[in-house]
Amino acid sequence: MSEVHHQAESDYKARDCVGETVKIGAGSALAGVVYSTVSNAYQTHQFDRASVFTRTGTSVKYFGIVGVTYSATYCMMNNLRHKQDHWNSGAAGAAAGATLGLLSRSFPIMFGAAAAIGATMWVFDYTGSSVRGPFGDATYEEREKIRRSHLAN
Numbered sequence: 001m002s003e004v005h006h007q008a009e010s011d012y013k014a015r016d017c018v019g020e021t022v023k024i025g026a027g028s029a030l031a032g033v034v035y036s037t038v039s040n041a042y043q044t045h046q047f048d049r050a051s052v053f054t055r056t057g058t059s060v061k062y063f064g065i066v067g068v069t070y071s072a073t074y075c076m077m078n079n080l081r082h083k084q085d086h087w088n089s090g091a092a093g094a095a096a097g098a099t100l101g102l103l104s105r106s107f108p109i110m111f112g113a114a115a116a117i118g119a120t121m122w123v124f125d126y127t128g129s130s131v132r133g134p135f136g137d138a139t140y141e142e143r144e145k146i147r148r149s150h151l152a153n
Contacts, residue, residue, distance in 0.1 A: 012083065028063045028066065032059050036053070065099055069096045070096040090118050
């Protein structure tokens, strides 16, 4: 089953790391602005439009830096290894987790977040980037055939 998750080297296409990193970094920083706005709305203080960036603005920085780290690491792993597989996601998740830990200035959090996020991203990509698995879109008949083939062995 694992051969489904590996891409042949002939299918490899080089990625534009700078373009992808800028795009993902801007998107994750925008997600940080949305998170900062929502968390700012639930706080009790004098209303000010700049408070999205002054009071809760660190979340914009955290979201942006972690997004940039993940996308840059993923793209560099893809281009260096000439493969697009689950190991790229694992390494990128570990780098993003380590960055998150470094931003909190704690080595135990850095190592724990690197291990947790790296393992989570590795498993997610290994299982076909789907919570439902590689057979999630299969019809009832196809799933029954797969189930019977496993029971016969």
